[in-house]
Amino acid sequence: MPELPEVECLSRAISKVALGKSISEITFHRTTLREPIPTKSLEDILINETIEQITRRSKYMLVKTKKGWGIFHLGMSGNILCYDDPQPQLPHTHVVMRVNDPASSCTTWLHYVDPRRFGLINACTHQELPNHRFFVHLGPExxxxxxxxxxxxxxxxxxxxxxxxxxxxxxxxxxxxxxxxxxxxxxxxxxxxxxxxxxxxxxxxxxxxxxxxxxxxxxxxxxxxxxxxxxxxxxxxxxxxxxxxxxxxxxxxxxxxxxxxxxxxxxxxxxxxxxxxx
Ligand SMILES: [Zn+2]
Incomplete structure (x- = not known):
């Protein structure tokens, strides 16, 4: 099961790939993991907005834009992999995000894969984050x-x-x-x-x-x-x-x-x- 160190390493690795760039497209091959993905609000917050920060709180990876936060949890068996191809490379690829680099016109795709589907994808505004149900009861880091x-x-x-x-x-x-x-x-x-x-x-x-x-x-x-x-x-x-x-x-x-x-x-x-x- 991915634990704090794995999510920390993943957040750092995805930062290298996506920080300062933007997500121009999200393809949902499935819209329910542990719970339904709020696809509309995720798109509202992430699409065509510069990724300002990628960080971690507990075992959640958080992607910050001007509009709010994309929230990703890997559950029991999830992972986010980077490919230069939008087509699913592994079974159980549920969400694919196209990351564009405006400076180099370079494109990569982040594939959210989760065989057991205990993971979560969600989104919230900056105002909602401190009292979000995922985080409000958590102890300190x-x-x-x-x-x-x-x-x-x-x-x-x-x-x-x-x-x-x-x-x-x-x-x-x-x-x-x-x-x-x-x-x-x-x-x-x-x-x-x-x-x-x-x-x-x-x-x-x-x-x-x-x-x-x-x-x-x-x-x-x-x-x-x-x-x-x-x-x-x-x-x-x-x-x-x-x-x-x-x-x-x-x-x-x-x-x-x-x-x-x-x-x-x-x-x-x-x-x-x-x-x-x-
Ligand atoms: Zn001993």
Whole structure:
């Protein structure tokens, strides 16, 4: 599943292709993904308007023009690929956007592909963005929150929920997906079942450092959940960061050689070292 680092990498890659250019045409091969695409408002906001910014909020890629924002979410299996051909190159190509460069009269096409159709495409005006239903309940961005440790500490007081579920709750903080939660808790030496409310400020500071460095490593590596993911230029190019616990049940902990254990928390695979994480 595309996670924060993958969407960050995608946004940066699409910026290179589309920033300062404009979308002159959008072809909808399908108009419903997880929910109907508001085709008319998407066209109103994007067509023939200069693309001023491409950014990311949580796992949404946002495309800014003078009129508002195009909103793209990749769901479980989505991707946006860049081709010099408007014809769908892959099955499940739902939307194709023609990107024109007025300076060079060069044309490329962005293909939104999503086999499982859990993705979303939407649009909103500048005024609507802050209170948009996709964003209004989201917690802060981990990489842009200075005192993330203090923030998480404050949020967690009196909470009996386990720290792993707490971290993965996007209302608390966005972008800490299952792989990143597992890995960060290992680096911080915290058992995933620990009650969030019992963790000290010092421990939250260490955990926040671990979250940030894990996400940064993944962004640097190009994202870690890759099965359906390719660079927008079509080359498969995403590399795994070296994972210490995730997917390593029964292998030896690299710090103490105790076998890594696997449990389920909220039905998600959870890996930890029973010796190093308590
Ligand atoms: Zn260990």
């Amino acid at each position: 981990p990489l842009e929150t200075r005192n993330l440790g203090g923030y998480l500490f404050d949020k967690s007081r009196q909470k009996s929920t386990n720290i792993k579920s707490f971290l993965m709750n996007s209302k608390i903080v966005v972008g800490v997906g299952n792989i990143y939660a597992n890995e960060s808790l290992y680096y911080a030496g915290l058992n995933p079942m620990t009650a969030a409310g019992s963790i000290s400020l010092e421990q939250f500071r260490n955990l926040s450092k671990a979250i940030k460095s894990t996400l940064r490593k993944a962004i640097k590596a190009g994202g870690t959940s890759f099965r359906d993911f390719k660079n927008p230029d079509g080359n498969p190019g995403y590399f795994r960061i070296s994972l210490q616990v995730y997917g390593r049940k029964g292998e030896n902990c690299s710090k103490c050689s105790t076998p890594i254990e696997e449990i389920k928390i909220s039905n998600r695979a959870t890996y930890f070292c029973p010796n190093c994480q308590f």
